[in-house]
Amino acid sequence: MTTNEEKKKRTEMLVEMRKERRETVQRAQELLKAQQSARKALERALTGGPHSVPQLAQAVNMPAHEALWHIAAMKKYGIVAEAGTDESGDYYLYRLVKEA
């Protein structure tokens, strides 16, 4: 069991680490902000139904290779899943898992 004393020590340590690595943390925060914004946009597009990567890219105004990167990552962490293919049979469609 973690005591209050240990929790306090940990918090102090994290504050100290953030101070020591200010530039790294700032860079990571910017990356996180951009990533969260991209993910929200993709999730919003997917609430309208399954999309292929080019459809998503168009919907959120993002290069298709970037949309694919996000979809691959979201699939890895269980946020999206495949939902068959489009009419041409050339592209897989993706859907939000929580909608299923």
Next chain:
Amino acid sequence: MSTNQIKVDALVVGGGISGMQTALDLGDQGYKVAVVERKSSIGGKMIDLSKVFPTLDCCSCITTPKMSATAHHDNITLLTYSEIESINRDGNGFKVQATKKPRYVREDDCTGCRSCELVCPLEVSEDEHEFGRTSHRVVYVPFSTAVPQKALVDLDHCLFCGKCIQACPSDAIDFTQQPEPVEIETRSIVLATGFETTPINAKKEYGAGKLRNVISGMMMERLLAPTGPYGRVLRPSDGKMPASIAYVQCAGSRDQTLGVPYCSRVCCMYAIKQAMLLSGALPLAEITIYYMDIRTFGKGYEQFYQNAKAMGVEFLKGKVARITEDENQNPIVRVELIDEFGKTRVTERQHDLVVLSVGLLPGGNPQPKFGVPVGEDGFVQVPDYNVFPAVTSQPGIFVTGAAAGPMDIVDSIMMAGAAASSAASYLEAGNGSRKEAQRQPERSVEYA
């Protein structure tokens, strides 16, 4: 800081298939062995591959039990995420200084449950295994069959938000970890430092790595593996299932302009293997292999090639001069084709995806640290290759696998046996810093 000390009969440098097999062969004979691997998991290149040629057995199914056997062997000490710093001869043996890099996760406490990974808010590009095609979180377990199955933190992207600390049920996260010195006293050394592949951006004629749908053979291995970034064969520019895939052979070997004049020995066979696997994964896709010569030298390899032809894989003799792309990022291959009568014709063909059959380069230069000479090709020099293929010019230092030169998995495993045997003979003759060989009783282990 206290220095960890390890005393062994053999130190194996590199935890790929050849290093693991050498360690297992020596460990099974009762010798104490340490394996030092610079990455966070053992398994080497083989654990990233889809299937082996010519049997098409699953790579992971062969490698994972060997990884597990290496990690759990009574006679083998495993040091992952560690680098060799220096080697000094000590009598007939060696004193080796190594550094265990900080994972910022205490290995003894981490259970590999991934609770930390699941709460980590930031994802970064997964470059080590997936060529940047997907992500991993800032705190992560490298891959599902990693050995050891332990998390590590990418401190260069950490927000220090503390969520991983709160989520870890065994209190294993430790941001205060420092590099840990390890001193290894060993009687012999086996170099199993493996290979790297020709960089995808090496040839400007082939797009210098800027064309999204021109990928390397290793990346195609990941696309074909069920654990790969997409779980499918999709092209990287837009996720399309490719209907036309081309292979460009000798795209990093037999090429004086790259300083790689030698044949890498595996590219013909891995291209044929991938073509066969693609025929299964994408039954309607057209697959073309542009080649200079097809070299099928091993047991069952020629039959494998003939089978690929019979399956409809198109083999076109000719040298690809240039690869460009159209407005839809479809690669355009400009090639001088040579027909069966030797008549040539220059043509341009469009494909959805092009795979460069990149060659094999040395995994590192062991000369400065180990004093072992390398040849003109950069691989470890073996003075009497025909008689003692694993014996280097330095007494007590042996070599195995692709550290000695380009070779496939079959040959790497065979050479591991040769290296273990040579090292055992050396140890048995009483060589090493300890005057008498301190052998453990032999034991029988079933690991494959």
